[in-house]
Amino acid sequence: MSDLTLREAAKKTDLLAPGHRLCAGCDESIIVRMVLKAVRGPTMVTAATGCLEVATTIFPYTAWRLPWIHSAFENAAATASGMEAAWRAMRRKGRGPLAKYETLDIVAFAGDGGTYDIGLQALSGALERGHDFTYVLLDNEAYMNTGIQRSGGTPHAAATTTSPAGHVIPGKREWKKPIDEIVIAHEIPYVATMSAAWPMDVMRKARSAFEAEGPAFLHAIVPCTRGWRYPSEKTIEISRLAVQTCIFPLWECRLEEGRPVYKLSAASAAIARRPESKKPVEEYLKLQGRFRHLFRPERRDDIIDSIQAWVDHRWQMLLEKAGF
Amino acid sequence: MSEQKPGWRELPRGAVPYKSTEEYETGDWGVEYPEIDRSRCTKCMLCHFYCPEGAIKVREDGYTEVDLRYCKGCGICAEECPVKCIKMVLKT
Numbered sequence: 001m002s003d004l005t006l007r008e009a010a011k012k013t014d015l016l017a018p019g020h021r022l023c024a025g026c027d028e029s030i031i032v033r034m035v036l037k038a039v040r041g042p043t044m045v046t047a048a049t050g051c052l053e054v055a056t057t058i059f060p061y062t063a064w065r066l067p068w069i070h071s072a073f074e075n076a077a078a079t080a081s082g083m084e085a086a087w088r089a090m091r092r093k094g095r096g097p098l099a100k101y102e103t104l105d106i107v108a109f110a111g112d113g114g115t116y117d118i119g120l121q122a123l124s125g126a127l128e129r130g131h132d133f134t135y136v137l138l139d140n141e142a143y144m145n146t147g148i149q150r151s152g153g154t155p156h157a158a159a160t161t162t163s164p165a166g167h168v169i170p171g172k173r174e175w176k177k178p179i180d181e182i183v184i185a186h187e188i189p190y191v192a193t194m195s196a197a198w199p200m201d202v203m204r205k206a207r208s209a210f211e212a213e214g215p216a217f218l219h220a221i222v223p224c225t226r227g228w229r230y231p232s233e234k235t236i237e238i239s240r241l242a243v244q245t246c247i248f249p250l251w252e253c254r255l256e257e258g259r260p261v262y263k264l265s266a267a268s269a270a271i272a273r274r275p276e277s278k279k280p281v282e283e284y285l286k287l288q289g290r291f292r293h294l295f296r297p298e299r300r301d302d303i304i305d306s307i308q309a310w311v312d313h314r315w316q317m318l319l320e321k322a323g324f
Numbered sequence: 325m326s327e328q329k330p331g332w333r334e335l336p337r338g339a340v341p342y343k344s345t346e347e348y349e350t351g352d353w354g355v356e357y358p359e360i361d362r363s364r365c366t367k368c369m370l371c372h373f374y375c376p377e378g379a380i381k382v383r384e385d386g387y388t389e390v391d392l393r394y395c396k397g398c399g400i401c402a403e404e405c406p407v408k409c410i411k412m413v414l415k416t
Contacts, residue, residue, distance in 0.1 A: 010369045014378040018394035019345030022376065024353060025398035029376040061348050062341035199373040225398075233399030236374050 004207055006200055009037045013065070020063035022055040025232025027222040027239060028138050030196045032109060035136055035218070036066075038206035043105040044069070044083055048076035048114035051145045052138065074118045077126035080108040080133040105210045106133040113143045116152030116177050127186040127215045134209040134216045137179065140224040148227040152177040155247075156310065157303050158290045160227070165293035170303055175310065183217045184253055184260050190216040192252035192265075197240035201265055205252060221248045229289025238287055243267050244277075245284040246315040247307075251322060262322040272324045278315075281308045350377070354397020356412040358390050364409040371401035371410060 015036035022029050028051060036043070044067045047053040053070065056063035071079035087104050090096030098104065110119055115137045123135060142160045143149040150160040156175045159165040163172040184191050190212035192205040202220070209216035223238040225231070230238060242248040250265035264272055271278050282304055285291040294300045336342055360371075367386040379394040380401060390401075402410040 006369055006373070010372050010382045016378060017344050017346050018377045018379050018391065019348040019350055020377075021345075021348075021350065024376070024396035025400060026376050029378070030374060033378055034373060056345070057341050058345075059339055060336075060341050060343045061345040062343070063345040065344075196374070199370070231399075233403040235376075235398070235400055236404050 004038060004203055009199075009203055012037050015039070015043070015065045016056070017063045017065055019061070020056045021058060022051060023225055023232070025225040025235045026051070027196050027224070027235050028052050028140070030235075031136070031138060031194070031202065031220045031222060034196065034199055034202040035107065035206040038203040038210065039105045039107075040103055040207070040210055041105070042101045042103070043067075043107065045107045045109065046071050046076055046079045046083065048108070048110035048119055049073040049145070050109075050111035050114055050138070051140075052109055052111070054145060073114055075122045076108040076110040076114055076119055077123040077133075077135060080106050080135070081126045081129060081131040084131040084133050106131075108133060108135045110135065110137060111143075111145070112137065112139045112141055112153035113151045115139075116179055120182075123183075124186065127183065127188050127217075130188075130214050132212075132214055134206070134212075134218065136206075136218045136220060138220055138222045140222040140227060141176075142224075142227050144224045144227045153179070156307060157294060159293060160290070170293055170300060171290070180217075180219055180253075186215075187255055187258070187260075188215045188217060189213060189255050190252070191219070191260075192217075193219045193221070193248065193250050195221050195239040195243050195248065195250060195267075197236050197243065198250070198265075198267055201250065201267070205265075208252070227290065229292070230287055234287060238284070241279065241284045241287065244271070245279045245281045245311065246271060247281055247284055247311050249315060249318055251318065260321075262318070264318075264322045264324070272319055272322070281311050349393045350396055351379075351391075351393045354395060354415070356397045356399065356414050357392055357395055358397075358399075358401050358410050359413050360388065360390065361409040361411070362387055364407050366407055368406060370404060370406065374400050374404050376400065 046069045087098045090099040141153045148161045150163040154172050157171040159171040165171040194202045249268040253262045372380045377394045379391045402412045
């Protein structure tokens, strides 16, 4: 891990070239650049349909400086399984273009639609078969690519185009699906959450995921300037507030002797040690236009309090699992 | 009449993208561009990591430099700079 310092990583060439057509202030490319800075050597990437895929590979251009394969919406994990199986077969037979690689980092990037909803069965199957790949969930909490439709990852009370906030219904009525617990239940070696506001944390977790023997799952919070309705320069501030308000805590979970062992990362462990430094979730909500109906025309304290209660409840559950 | 687009015979097999997006300069998207005051820069390199474009490169001497051919002017670097030495300037 000695080559993984901010100074060394900054010197590495980006494996995602500039000139892609993601929005100004998009967090997806920030996370992708950081994750790809942590690769050990030969790498292959697949991406499920989503903003990242359509914006980086507009014919005849490609932003990827490494082998990249297109897959459909639902099968990023299945494509990654196939890549890993092909590499293993070539290694075993000692011939083929991939046979010379001792290690091969296989990364699947998918959005929340391609993970929570559409791609869940492919992901579950790949995790169960135990392929050695890294799945990065870029969670921007709705189908942003097609125009901000709600997904299983959309948080409670967020306004999207298919769960608009009105007089009767205040945005999405359901709660966010606990995808991390679903993935951990597959008993895979490494699961972690990450936020772009802590670059070193992202790269360290990505490296741990590549080094893990078997499937690894990285869940990144990815604020979306268009869908979350905030000015483009606030992207990093919102990803930081998501952690500081504990709506999206940072932790990693390894499988040790058949048990999932949770460990809080530095930013969240500091809040666990000093609970008074935990910020109210309102600070996170009021920066975003998708929660504007909670504050205007009149303040909806009942909804804000219910979100705060949900956050506190989930945070308490995490603290118990992490042994605080 | 628009220019003649290549037909299926000329296109690469499977419509595989064959050009780098580096040839597609997105620098004209933005309204503002960042300006770095190097006298106060501490070389923390956070702007390099936080840039969604990868348009901020680290030079040999450790200072960062913005490639204005690709900068979309989102303003994250100016917002997140710990010593506030990056300023967004309106393009004229």
